[in-house]
Amino acid sequence: xxxxxxxxxxxxxxxxxxxxxxxxxxxxxxxxxxxCLAVSAPWRIVCDGRIAFASExxxxxxxxxxxxxxxxxxxxxxxxxxxxxxxxxxxTADLELHFSGGTRIDVFNNSSGYEGWQxxxxxxxxxxxxxxxxGGKVAFIAA
Numbered sequence: 495x496x497x498x499x500x501x502x503x504x505x506x507x508x509x510x511x512x513x514x515x516x517x518x519x520x521x522x523x524x525x526x527x528x529x530c531l532a533v534s535a536p537w538r539i540v541c542d543g544r545i546a547f548a549s550e551x552x553x554x555x556x557x558x559x560x561x562x563x564x565x566x567x568x569x570x571x572x573x574x575x576x577x578x579x580x581x582x583x584x585x586t587a588d589l590e591l592h593f594s595g596g597t598r599i600d601v602f603n604n605s606s607g608y609e610g611w612q613x614x615x616x617x618x619x620x621x622x623x624x625x626x627x628x629g630g631k632v633a634f635i636a637a
Contacts, residue, residue: 499634500582503624506615507580507591512599514568521549521564523599525577528616531589535610535626537601539571546571546597571597587611587626603630 510525523531538548552564575593582589587610589601603610607628614623614637621637 499622499624500584500632502617503613503615503622503634504580504582506617507577509576511574511576512572512591512593514565514572516552516565529614531601531611531613533601533611534608535601535603535605537599539568539597539599541571541597572599582632583630584632586630587632589626601626605629 506529507525510527510529513524515522515524517532520532520534521537523533525531533549536549539546547564547567549564551562551567553561555561572593575595575597577591578594579592580590581592583603587603589599589603589611591599591601593599601611603626605628609628610626612623612625614621616622623635623637625633625635627633
């Protein structure tokens with residue numbers, strides 16, 4: 495019987511909220527129960543049919559009085575909304591996280607050689623790492 499690790503990963507995210515934080519070289523998406531994604535690839539939040547925030551917007555002025563705080567912007571847009579659907583593109587390793595109310599996060603795996611993002615999560619008490627590799631492949635490593 496075929497074991498679908500991608501489907502298990504997607505299912506493991508459903509119902510969880512997400513808090514986004516900025517680190518020196520990447521972003522961390524923290525979900526309850528120790529699930530986290532380290533994202534170095536570009537990403538965006540889409541709300542109400544438009545791009546409401548993108549990772550490249552962090553620190554930009556855009557005519558504001560002070561630079562845009564990406565962590566604060568992401569937290570305001572996501573609030574405590576739970577993930578209702580997760581889609582990992584099996585060709586590109588792009589990731590879509592859909593939240594209640596029509597909000598979504600798109601992670602764009604943008605390199606043929608570099609890893610775009612990685613996740614740490616558990617299935618039935620067993621820890622896993624998923625690595626979105628360059629070129630769109632994914633690798634699963636048992637923790």
